[in-house]
Amino acid sequence: MVRVELNPLGGKRYRENEAIKGEMSLNMERLKAELEELLELIGDEELRLRVRELLMDGDIPLEGEALPLDETPAGARVHHAYRGGLLQHTVSVARLTLTLCDLIEELYGGEVDRDLALAGALLHDVMKRYVYTPKPGGGYLSPPLGERLDHLTLLVAEAYRRGLPLELLHIIAAHHGDRGPIEPKTLEALIVYIADLADSEMSKRILRAAEYLVRMATGQEVRITSSQEALEIIKAKAKEGWEGVRRLRET
Structure with a gap:
């Protein structure tokens, strides 16, 4: 399903074949549709409209250009560090948040x-659209804005x-908990913090597990570039x- 290739910077990374690329494209369309459904679950009409505006707004007066939501990673390395990772992470955190709300109630x-x-x-995490930019050969780096201000500061200000x-x-x-500027002081903030932490940790462990399996099986250091790739590798090892x-x- 996937194969390792040399990239122009001298490292190795997995490259999706056409089948996986097609699956990822379909998955992004499904996630965009689900994002719209989640927005509609905000009952307060004014709040829903204002959240939609900020989530979808491409004209925020900031230095540099924003990546489209479905092309932005949720991280440069640690979790969801691939194209579309931000959309996947956002939908997952929202779903976890609703589940935690149900449990609390x-x-x-x-x-x-x-x-x-x-x-x-x-x-x-919506302002991550402004703090990452693709780099040649794969992966992401920070543009000048992202080198000086983090996504959390930018979002609170906006x-x-x-x-x-x-x-x-x-x-x-407060969504970074004790790693951020302030810890959660409301039930709603605590729920979002836990949901974000759970999804980030799950993604990180899946990606690192797949990279470890490839390293042990082949001796090659690789960077996994999608959750689909990682789960294919983990499934192959299990079966x-x-x-x-x-x-x-x-292959």
């Missing part, structure tokens, strides 16, 4: 402002400029052992 007897939590989940609610600003500012991983290497 149905099992723990709490009350959650689902509109605020969902809005925070959908927006939490959300404040647009007059979004303080409680939503807090969810955004066929090391020979399955080597088979993918040779």
Whole structure:
């Protein structure tokens, strides 16, 4: 399904074949449709419109150009570090957020402002569109704006400029937990923090596991460039052992 190729910078990376490229394209279309469905779940019409504007806005007055949402990675290396990773991560965090809202309300007897939590989940990483740019040979680097300001600072500033609610600003500012400028101080902020952490960790571990399997099977250092590739490798190892991983290497 996939094979290793030398890239112009001298490293090795996996390259998707046409079947996987087609699957990824279809997956992006499905994710974009699901993103629209998630937006519609915000019951407060004014909040929904303002979240949509910020999520889809390509005319924010910032230095440099924004990548399209479905072409942006969610990270340069650690998690969802591939084209479309941001869209995948955003949808996943939003779905996890809604699940956690259900658990809090149905099992723990709490009350959650689902509109605020969902809005925070959908927006939490949107300014990553401005802090990554593709580099020759694969991967991403930071343009001048991204070298000086991180996505969290940019988003809080833009959300404040647009007059979004303080409680939503807090969810955004606190979604990195104790690694960010402020820890969650509301239930909604805690939910989004946990959802973001869970999805980021899952992606990171899947990608690193696949890279480890290829390294052990072939002796090659590779960089996995999509979750589909990583899961194909993990499945091959589970079903066929090391020979399955080597088979993918040779295909």
